[in-house]
Amino acid sequence: MRRISLAAVGLLLGITVAFADGQKEPEPQTWSWNGVFGHFDPVQLQRGYQVYKEVCSACHSMRLMAFRNLGDPGGPGFSEAQVKALAATVQVADLDDKGEPTTRPGIAADRFPSPFPNEKAARAANGGALPPDLTVITEAREGGADYVHALLLGYSDPPADMKGKMMPGMNYNPYFLNGQIAMPAPLSTDGQVTYAEGQPAATKAQMAKDVVAFLSWAAEPKMQERKTMGIKVIAFLFVLSLLLYAAYKQLWRDVDH
Amino acid sequence: MHGEYRYEPKNGFMKWLDSRLPIMRLLDESVLQFPTPKNLNYWFTFGGILTFMLAVQIVTGIVLAMHYVPQETMAFDSVEHIMRDVNYGWLLRYAHSNGASMFFVAVYVHIFRGLYYGSYKAPREVLWILGVIIYLLMMATGFLGYTLPWGQMSFWGATVITNFFSAIPVVGDAVTQWLWGSFAVDNSTLQRFFSLHYLLPFVIAGVVVLHIWALHVPGNNNPLGIDVKGPQDTVPFHPYYTVKDGFALAVFVLFFAALVFFAPNLLGNPDNFVPANRLVTPMHIVPEWYYLPFYAILRSVPSKLLGVILLFGGILVWAFLPWLDTSYVRSARFRPIFRQLFWVFGVVCIGLGWCGAQTPDHVIVDLGPNMTAINAAVDHATKAGKTPEEIAAVQKSAEASERVTFAVVDLSRILTIAYFAFFFPGLFLLGWVETPLPLPESISKAVLGTRGGAASGGRPLEQRG
Structure with missing residues (x-):
């Protein structure tokens, strides 16, 4: 739906979704939140959070996300107790009553901790590359969720024409600009994350889908609220338009125009 | 334009207010009536x-x-x-x-x-x-x-x-x-x-x-x-x-x-x-969609100053429209040539918008190898006394890079010229050469004309609100 309308408006305005030469276009996926009635699956978001926490967060910050967000309506739907427990697993820098630096267990209002204290430290630990913040990552890349999904699963050995061109420390990924990315394949084996009982098997494909769902929610936590309200607003405006049209026809009935 | 209607205050307070601040009069005469x-x-x-x-x-x-x-x-x-x-x-x-x-x-x-x-x-x-x-x-x-x-x-x-x-x-x-x-x-x-x-x-x-x-x-x-x-x-x-x-x-x-x-x-x-x-x-800096036609005009000329002048000129030219258009007839309904030019102009503007969203060197049509440039490269290599293998290599690389193309910047230039030509000399000359259709005597006559079947001059109304 979004794709079709995007293509239509794109044609109209002459804006094409531009993937640069030497960058493979991601395959569109069927996401549960696509379309007018689309919505996030809370259980999937919980799994996605687990993948983020156990895999991505080793290098990537999500500095605008707070633990309390994990309990917000339209999100992963963790209970208040679960949110407090998740927050308490991290240590947060603070000052004690004497003004001395100290650490304390996190509370729901704390932001997700960042893996590196600053950009220089992040680059130093990652061979000069800066792992981008993931708070709005699906909004910040052409192709959105489809792109992040394709990138996570897109790693392979470089093809013959790329073999000689690979820079040291870089990994081949055709979905990334110029095919060379500093990040090694983050999802390397099935079962890398242990999902709870009764959840689908943690295959690479499943983990990628789940973490992309989590990142898409994090990028726009109010999406559910937006679409629910949108349907009501559109319905209201439609009825209002009909009534105004009827009033207009009635009023102008006797005017030659 | 003031009609027959005049505001009459309805009660004592309104009369009192009207003689001090005729705001209800303004609202009534200028909006409601x-x-x-x-x-x-x-x-x-x-x-x-x-x-x-x-x-x-x-x-x-x-x-x-x-x-x-x-x-x-x-x-x-x-x-x-x-x-x-x-x-x-x-x-x-x-x-x-x-x-x-x-x-x-x-x-x-x-x-x-x-x-x-x-x-x-x-x-x-x-x-x-x-x-x-x-x-x-x-x-x-x-x-x-x-x-x-x-x-x-x-x-x-x-x-x-x-x-x-x-x-x-x-x-x-x-x-x-x-x-x-x-x-x-x-x-x-x-x-x-x-x-x-x-x-x-x-x-x-x-x-x-x-x-x-x-x-x-x-x-x-x-x-x-x-x-x-x-x-x-x-x-x-x-x-x-x-x-x-x-x-x-x-x-x-x-x-x-x-x-x-x-x-x-x-x-x-x-x-x-x-x-x-x-x-x-960023790889590709683009403005919001509503600026794209002017962005294309800006980038269609190699000189920055001229580009900026054309960009602002492209907007300011609208202010001179009342004097650039020499026809005394207002509505395009009675201007057969203007009506067609109008749509051409619309397409030109949308075309410029499209150009503004692309990179200027984006190739629209590849017209084939540029033989002049390729031959020149080969001649140069020959004169420099290169070996036949080296000359062949020069020819191969020239064939790959030297192409005759029609790129976004070329289209932008044509459309920019068309954009300005619409205003001048287009509309300026059109007023002198175009023969307008006969105008209806009045709005109500024209309306009744369509109702009665016989047009009272001019074209029948295409759209009745």
Whole structure:
């Protein structure tokens, strides 16, 4: 739906979704939140959070996300107790009553901790590359969720024409600009994350889908609220338009125009 | 244009008020009872729609400003704070950002409606020029607003646009630094842009008042482009046009809501979700869609100064339209050649918009190898005494790189020439050579003509509002 309308408006305005030469276009996926009635699956978001926490967060910050967000309506739907427990697993820098630096267990209002204290430290630990913040990552890349999904699963050995061109420390990924990315394949084996009982098997494909769902929610936590309200607003405006049209026809009935 | 109607205060208090501040008289005579041609079609509803959109932008903008922080290290995060933590902040922000696009959609329809029906011709020249001023102010306001989220496209868009001023001879650099408040786009720039972004909408509102005042002196133009002859040609604005404009507005807002609720980032750029970084230039800096035709004009010439002159000329030329168009007939309905030129001009503008969204060297048509350049390269290699193998290599690389192409920049040049040629000499000469169709005697005669079957001059009404 979004794709079709995007293509239509794109044609109209002459804006094409531009993937640069030497960058493979991601395959569109069927996401549960696509379309007018689309919505996030809370259980999937919980799994996605687990993948983020156990895999991505080793290098990537999500500095605008707070633990309390994990309990917000339209999100992963963790209970208040679960949110407090998740927050308490991290240590947060603070000052004690004497003004001395100290650490304390996190509370729901704390932001997700960042893996590196600053950009220089992040680059130093990652061979000069800066792992981008993931708070709005699906909004910040052409192709959105489809792109992040394709990138996570897109790693392979470089093809013959790329073999000689690979820079040291870089990994081949055709979905990334110029095919060379500093990040090694983050999802390397099935079962890398242990999902709870009764959840689908943690295959690479499943983990990628789940973490992309989590990142898409994090990028726009109010999406559910937006679409629910949108349907009501559109319905209201439609009825209002009909009534105004009827009033207009009635009023102008006797005017030659 | 004042009809027969005069306001009569209904009671003692209203008489008392009327002799001190005749505000109810103004409202009654200039809005409610204002005599309006009865043949206005839906293209004439966009003035009301624009007034509504200005109000939407001001109201949402005032509330957004309560939560936004115009400071370079906090601006990006404060916008995300609005999206995440402020009650209905996402709605305010999406309404405001998409509202700007819808505002421009409406203003483009409004401008092209004025062009089609000759609404710029005497006695409405001042009304038209005020409209061009509003459009310029809108462009400035939209640009200033786009920098505020302080994403990559905000920052680099601001850098590109403000650099226009450095093209001015002698004082260019000084003017640019004065605009920045610094030696580059930075925190000082952001703070002043925020201040001006808050100011300009109220300036627009002021010029809109003048625009409506200038409208109410001659009265509305209409699809026939002929003057109102008497009360039989008009209806009171209220309720006839309040209801008709209301219906059109509701349909317009339906589209607006579809954008806000179901595709809020459709017209945005993903790069603006990346915080501004002066060390990383985006691959492809594009302005918002409503500036694209002018961006294409700017980039169609290799000289920066000439590009900037053409860009501003492309907007200012509209202000001279009342004198560039020499035809005495207003409506395109009675101008057979103008009517066709109008649509060609529309296609030219859309074509320029398309060009503005592409990279200038994007090849549209590859016309084959450039034999002249290839032969020259081979000759050069031969004269330099290279071996046959080396010459063959030179030829091979030249064949790969030297192509005759028709690129976006070539199309932009053709369309830029067409754009300006429409105004001059196009419209200027057309007025002398075109034979207009016979005009109807009056609005009511033309209307009755279609009802009775026999046209009373001119073309029958194609659209009856």
